[in-house]
Amino acid sequence: xxxxxxxxxxxxxxxxxxxxxxxxxxxxxxxxxxxxxxxxxxxxxxxxxxxxxxxxxxxxxxxxxxxxxxxxxxxxxxxxxxxxxxxxxxxxxxxxxxxxxxxxxxxxxxxxxxxxxxxxxxxxxxxxxxxxxxxxxxxxxxxxxxxxxxxxxxxxxxxxxxxxxxxxxxxxxxxxxxxxxxxxxxxxxxxxxxxxxxxxxxxxxxxxxxxxxxxxxxxxxxxxxxxxxxxxxxxxxxxxxxxxxxxxxxxxxxxxxxxxxxxxxxxxxxx
Amino acid sequence: xxxxxxxxxxxxxxxxxxxxxxxxxxxxxxxxxxxxxxxxxxxxxxxxxxxxxxxxxxxxxxxxxxxxxxxxxxxxxxxxxxxxxxxxxxxxxxxxxxxxxxxxxxxxxxxxxxxxxxxxxxxxxxxxxxxxxxxxxxxxxxxxxxxxxxxxxxxxxxxxxxxxxxxxxxxxxxxxxxxxxxxxxxxxxxxxxxxxxxxxxxxxxxxxxxxxxxxxxxxxxxxxxxxxxxxxxxxxxxxxxxxxxxxxxxxxxxxxxxxxxxxxxxxxxxxxxxxxxxxxxxxxxxxxxxxxxxxxxxxxxxxxxxxxxxxxxxxxxxxxxxxxxxxxxxxxxxxxxxxxxxxxxxxxxxxxxxxxxxx
Amino acid sequence: xxxxxxxxxxxxxxxxxxxxxxxxxxxxxxxxxxxxxxxxxxxxxxxxxxxxxxxxxxxxxxxxxxxxxxxxxxxxxxxxxxxxxxxxxxxxxxxxxxxxxxxxxxxxxxxxxxxxxxxxxxxxxxxxxxxxxxxxxxxxxxxxxxxxxxxxxxxxxxxxxxxxxxxxxxxxxxxxxxxxxxxxxxxxxxxxxxxxxxxxxxxxxxxxxxxxxxxxxxxxxxxxxxxxxxxxxxxxxxxxxxxxxxxxxxxxxxxxxxxxxxxxxxxxxxxxxxxxxxxxxxxxxxxxxxxxx
Numbered sequence: 001x002x003x004x005x006x007x008x009x010x011x012x013x014x015x016x017x018x019x020x021x022x023x024x025x026x027x028x029x030x031x032x033x034x035x036x037x038x039x040x041x042x043x044x045x046x047x048x049x050x051x052x053x054x055x056x057x058x059x060x061x062x063x064x065x066x067x068x069x070x071x072x073x074x075x076x077x078x079x080x081x082x083x084x085x086x087x088x089x090x091x092x093x094x095x096x097x098x099x100x101x102x103x104x105x106x107x108x109x110x111x112x113x114x115x116x117x118x119x120x121x122x123x124x125x126x127x128x129x130x131x132x133x134x135x136x137x138x139x140x141x142x143x144x145x146x147x148x149x150x151x152x153x154x155x156x157x158x159x160x161x162x163x164x165x166x167x168x169x170x171x172x173x174x175x176x177x178x179x180x181x182x183x184x185x186x187x188x189x190x191x192x193x194x195x196x197x198x199x200x201x202x203x204x205x206x207x208x209x210x211x212x213x214x215x216x217x218x219x220x221x222x223x224x225x226x227x228x229x230x231x232x233x234x235x236x237x238x239x240x241x242x243x244x245x246x247x248x249x250x251x252x253x254x255x256x257x258x259x260x261x262x263x264x265x266x267x268x269x270x271x
Numbered sequence: 272x273x274x275x276x277x278x279x280x281x282x283x284x285x286x287x288x289x290x291x292x293x294x295x296x297x298x299x300x301x302x303x304x305x306x307x308x309x310x311x312x313x314x315x316x317x318x319x320x321x322x323x324x325x326x327x328x329x330x331x332x333x334x335x336x337x338x339x340x341x342x343x344x345x346x347x348x349x350x351x352x353x354x355x356x357x358x359x360x361x362x363x364x365x366x367x368x369x370x371x372x373x374x375x376x377x378x379x380x381x382x383x384x385x386x387x388x389x390x391x392x393x394x395x396x397x398x399x400x401x402x403x404x405x406x407x408x409x410x411x412x413x414x415x416x417x418x419x420x421x422x423x424x425x426x427x428x429x430x431x432x433x434x435x436x437x438x439x440x441x442x443x444x445x446x447x448x449x450x451x452x453x454x455x456x457x458x459x460x461x462x463x464x465x466x467x468x469x470x471x472x473x474x475x476x477x478x479x480x481x482x483x484x485x486x487x488x489x490x491x492x493x494x495x496x497x498x499x500x501x502x503x504x505x506x507x508x509x510x511x512x513x514x515x516x517x518x519x520x521x522x523x524x525x526x527x528x529x530x531x532x533x534x535x536x537x538x539x540x541x542x543x544x545x546x547x548x549x550x551x552x553x554x555x556x557x558x559x560x561x562x563x564x565x566x567x568x569x570x571x572x573x574x575x576x577x578x579x580x581x582x583x584x585x586x587x588x589x590x591x592x593x594x595x596x597x598x599x600x601x602x603x604x605x606x607x608x609x610x611x612x613x614x615x616x617x618x619x620x621x622x623x624x625x626x627x628x629x630x
Numbered sequence: 631x632x633x634x635x636x637x638x639x640x641x642x643x644x645x646x647x648x649x650x651x652x653x654x655x656x657x658x659x660x661x662x663x664x665x666x667x668x669x670x671x672x673x674x675x676x677x678x679x680x681x682x683x684x685x686x687x688x689x690x691x692x693x694x695x696x697x698x699x700x701x702x703x704x705x706x707x708x709x710x711x712x713x714x715x716x717x718x719x720x721x722x723x724x725x726x727x728x729x730x731x732x733x734x735x736x737x738x739x740x741x742x743x744x745x746x747x748x749x750x751x752x753x754x755x756x757x758x759x760x761x762x763x764x765x766x767x768x769x770x771x772x773x774x775x776x777x778x779x780x781x782x783x784x785x786x787x788x789x790x791x792x793x794x795x796x797x798x799x800x801x802x803x804x805x806x807x808x809x810x811x812x813x814x815x816x817x818x819x820x821x822x823x824x825x826x827x828x829x830x831x832x833x834x835x836x837x838x839x840x841x842x843x844x845x846x847x848x849x850x851x852x853x854x855x856x857x858x859x860x861x862x863x864x865x866x867x868x869x870x871x872x873x874x875x876x877x878x879x880x881x882x883x884x885x886x887x888x889x890x891x892x893x894x895x896x897x898x899x900x901x902x903x904x905x906x907x908x909x910x911x912x913x914x915x916x917x918x919x920x921x922x923x
Contacts, residue, residue: 019723087658121666
């Protein structure tokens, strides 16, 4: 009876994992589909044609806008996450290191952007841009992406700051390091894995964002998600699946490397 | 009740517990009598907690049989055993009040409300916590939490109570109080307590019987005084109190030490040397005394040396005496008269009955 | 004499040091105030405007809010219905999964958490569009359901509320699973042993100890799933039809297609208020820690 129950849970968990991975597997699979017509929703036959066109053809398989969208997204994700990581890390240092009046309120305030539905955040910031007369484009995308990245960065870095031993800093000061030297030689190296993880998270959030971009991109700039959304109306070419597969594999590898690195760092600082 | 017909409260019969990469408990056979306070003592990793957890039903032995009052309970789940545990970290349910925690076991056994109410009252009285019945565990001090854990187990009238390092989290003063308290409660309720600890003093203060465990085996079993006076193995001699251990060659009732001194043994101890050319003998530091040259009644076992270090400890003073050919010998003297200074040459002596042989 | 000059010096240094945390906060918080707080508060003003694009004027136009009930009742109802159903599905899927990872994961625990997040590295729109393949009219799910007689011969799943709910539940599953996992993971295992020791069967131990102690995770997960789900509009656009439009769709189309900013602002602001009302009692009781841990 107990044996059955034990296995029931295992089977259920495997089932949920299959449910989670099924759509991903289909995206990958349909990148190999020898599609006929516009819509790539039915399996016809196997081909490597789309992979070849993504990697070897100069026109990117003749798919218009896909490559541009990809570049825009990469640029946007890199910039917004870099700026967001700097701003967020400063906040995290303040919240994690010091106790001051308004600290609790700041924590709650930082939680708000995460609790706000993206449609509200995206539309309200668009309304502001309209009033300011700021033309929608790359700049408005960048500004709005930084807004939703900051809170996640604070969270990630703060966890790292609170996780390390305060005595290490006191020891550094005891050994004649000034505040700045202590920060530079002890604090920063120790929180670096957290900062890097925050950057990756911000990058992923920005790269995959659709709703905020949908409101703030304007007619001339297109990110990859916006391109996919537009293409979905007329039929997505399998090249998008190929690109999605590449993105998936690359991010999985980065995520696993980061996990390994974090673990090694943790093992090293534990002494 | 069962004490008369001689069935032990707990019996382990060649119990082994094998984990993936090491053997925690090795072919352990043990029998614990009714209404005793039994302590399992040993360093961490010696298998004492694993043994306790097997009695409680939290681990299944790899092989062997466990019997409670003669009944085979091997493989039986914890909630089917008339055994209760006081956990190391107390494991009080944080979302329940003291009263709800204490009543938990009775509710599971479907005892009726009136009786639960009465027994909760009595048990809280026993551990002197009636005033805090509505508090949550977090609002209690460490000592109070400890009492709740005890009450929560005792209220079920278990036939055996298991205590896993129950005093480990308390400070020294509170620990001393609780030692006496636990002993009082054990005598009052009259059930078998099995107590796991790494604190030798705690074990000796409370237990009727102590099992000293090392590397998954019992090295020595007996009353506190038996074990202390005659530890039998170097491990027990070192783990329980301090000992001076010396190697020597056997000749009849005597042992010759490397420096030429001859140490006399009792007949019982000498019998244990049979068949050995060399043995290790020991003596406790407080059994040694200093004597002057003219003193009468100097015991027969004697050593001379030079004091290397003196440390004042309040009620007593500990000396380390350098004896040529043997090494440093520790002596603990009560603070009655003069204190000897380092560099002084001294004569130390002790009685044959205070000498023990270790294997 | 020396102390007379040293003291103001010390005081000034102390004051400077007290400024440090605020200086660190300044750039990031300023950014959030300008580009997050101000826009949200401005919504109030915009929501009370009236007129015709592009000439809107502030006129205390409460009618914009009334439209929520008069014009968009169906979409509000869809939002609540879909978000609620998806949240329940997430809970049913997530609790056993989180339990499995926390209690049976052993040394694979961290790996399993990584596995849980991995599907979300596939671009959001692509993985959502996959559901079109899964729920396609000739697909496995539809034919199986038809074979079992659970679906009529001419019925479809695509462009129905079922497809929208499936998409929402799928996309927000980790938001439910992670907080539950965290609360189960930090649960002291000796509490469950203690329950067993006190004659609780595994089912009773679960009901009396594990479940109540994991409730903070369940509540946090429910909020983290329900809130984004109720404001979602992408799953409808990809998997549903105009019949399934939610309040997010209305906001999006009022803002981007119709350029009816006042009504869009009124709807946005109402949604925001509804969520704050939902969150305040929770945050007051437990703080934000459980939600973001």
